[in-house]
Amino acid sequence: MKRPIVCISLLTFFSNISLFPVFICSCSDDDTDKLPDTGEGGMSYMKKEKLKLELSSMQYYVTQEHGTERAFSGEFLKVNSDGTFTCVVCGNEIFRTSEKFESNSGWPAFWDEAREGSVTLRPDTSYQMVRTEVICSKCGAHLGHLFDDGPKPTGKRYCINSAAMNFKSKKKEDLKSEL
Ligand SMILES: [Zn+2]
Numbered sequence: 001m002k003r004p005i006v007c008i009s010l011l012t013f014f015s016n017i018s019l020f021p022v023f024i025c026s027c028s029d030d031d032t033d034k035l036p037d038t039g040e041g042g043m044s045y046m047k048k049e050k051l052k053l054e055l056s057s058m059q060y061y062v063t064q065e066h067g068t069e070r071a072f073s074g075e076f077l078k079v080n081s082d083g084t085f086t087c088v089v090c091g092n093e094i095f096r097t098s099e100k101f102e103s104n105s106g107w108p109a110f111w112d113e114a115r116e117g118s119v120t121l122r123p124d125t126s127y128q129m130v131r132t133e134v135i136c137s138k139c140g141a142h143l144g145h146l147f148d149d150g151p152k153p154t155g156k157r158y159c160i161n162s163a164a165m166n167f168k169s170k171k172k173e174d175l176k177s178e179l
Pocket of ligand 1: 136
């Protein structure tokens, strides 16, 4: 005798709750807008997509995926005229030709950074090697690696990918100021 009563009660319950989905949906929309993690994740994705459009595939591969360009393939390997090398992502001044030297390694090499704090160093244990990674202090872009076999006075060799840099010639700046 109890079963019919239970069934009727359930029917009554479901007929009333049929109005609820609209209310539930509107609540969940409001809650989603308030989730900070969703917003931050979206920004990071957008930033990456923007960089993919702004940089060449090699520039993106080197600076964002810790890649290395092929030896002797970089456009700044033989550049020695006065000027400053800047981070290709954010424009931070990272190296100068006054500290550039020929290392015969196949990549541009510097014995010092443009100024103290231009670049940041951090341990890199990828590829079963213990190396020191060089990244841009301003935006964190991967630039290359640091070795201790450079010339005096520092004995350092910053081995940097051309694809991670732009070059600002001092001569061009001088010409502009004279005009
Ligand atoms: Zn940078």
